[in-house]
Amino acid sequence: MSAKPPIVCLLGPTGTGKTGAAIAISRRMPASVINFDSRQVYKDFPIITAQPDAEERAACPHHLYGFLPTGEKMTAARFVELAMEKIEEVRDRGRLPILVGGTGMYLRSLLSGIASIPEIPEDVRAGVLARIRAEGPQRLHAELEKVDPEYAARIHPNDTQRNARAAEVYAATGRTMTWWHTESEHSPAPYDALKVGMKIGLDELEPHLARRISAMLEQGAMDEAVAAYEKCPDPEAPGWTGIGCAELLAFLRDEMSLDAARGRWIKNTRAYAKRQLTWFNKETDIHWFAPGDNGPVCDLVEKWLVGKND
Template sequence: MSSKPPIVCLLGPTGTGKTAAAIAIAGRMAASVINFDSRQVYADFPLITAQPDAEEQAACPHLLYGFLATEEKMTAARFVELAVKKIEEVRAGGRLPILVGGTGLYLRSLLSGIAPIPEIPEEIRAQVLARVKKDGPQVMHAELVKTDPDYAAKIHPNDTQRNARAAEVFLATGKNMTWWHTESEHTPAPYDALKIGMKIRLDDLEPHLANRIGSMLSHGAIDESRAAYAKCSDRNAPGWTGIGCAELLGFLRDELSLEETRYRWVKNTRAYAKRQITWFNKETDIHWFTPGENDRIADLVETWLAERI
């Protein structure tokens, strides 16, 4: 039995029903959902990033969804700061915090401690940003494959923010991101976490992802991206680097046909889900379920909480 405050963490690849599982738990007890998906924080892309819809959000409080402007960036350090604040607010209200998402680095940073990366000198940051604008994030990703293959495997070649961050950290410290995340001294958050994962074969998940993307396109994803573009047309803005957003931006700029947009969106989403599966398979102390086993998941949470008393 732990004296640390309890939190539940629902994790796994995109499209595996984590939100539905969280709502099932909230149907048994007072609980609030806290997002730890790096893309679902953006206010302009609720449909494209598959944020919980109005009906789901009405089932219980949902926090840290859709609050960030497209031009703002989210980091693991900023997430930890926001998440700790929300966890304490939820606990103060007598509710159970349920963290839901698929950004493994954010959850690991919360539970195991954030990497104490020093402040990057402004001249190095400016140098890296100039390179990104000149050469593009793909060139920097190719370099990252050589200096930090493990971290390169976790991020998309088009992800301007993370590729630039990895480059500036390596230039400034001489250590790559994998070293900072695994070897440096971290201070973990003081929580007792029950980690619950959604387990599914990638080949079984892929058709669902393709159908979901088709539904998004049918239900306004293009209009959503067009409205976001009217507010922020900078293709290097952090919000535009996410999967789905990046492909639709190419469509809006007449660089991709609608069919090519759909194809790349599905392909890149599948690749992202594969990276998520690989990441979470390396995590420890996860109770695995198949998507849809929501009653069994809620049973486990109730039993776990009862044993802590």
């Protein structure tokens, strides 16, 4: 019998049916879903970030979705703290914790340990933010590609928050984000994790993503963005940096047409899915399934849990 408590991690690129697989597992055994998607934590964007809907939430308990204000920042370290609290809470209730999402850094930080990056001096942080405002995140991303190509490949050139973080860490410590996440001393979380991945090829996934974005717009994504903008009009707020949020914000600020915003949303979502696949394909212990293969996923989880108790 394993000394570490078991958790199941459902991962993969956006739009591949991870929530459906988690709910299927919950129908076979008492289970609760814990989010590890960095965008689905924002409460003002449930449609745009594809958070589980009311019917899905009613199927089993869901945690760490839609609780963070648009102006507040989420970090990997904070996620680990919140996730560990929820895992223990779920286990205390006799349920299986199922972590569901696509932010690979959050999951790695939880399972392998959070990198102990020192506090960044305020003058370094202020200097990086001044550069972001003057030059945009793309310049920092181009510099990141030279010093840390592995990490640069995982983040979008327009991602203000992550490009700024990578730049300030390198400026303050002389070490890259990849070094901190792979070479520095970590304290791994005390869990035995089964990693289950859902994926299909990008060419097959792209039309599904385009249809999903059209459905989001029909379901009220624009109304959602308008309401969020009224509450938080700061375009630099962390919640606005997410894909879909950023494109609709550009439309609201008269920076592009709605058709152009939709097109960019689709393009950026595909690029994000590609980065997610690149990240997860480097993991060696993931059991991969096609979207909708929920029966075999449930069978694997049941067999794995039985093995933990032998």
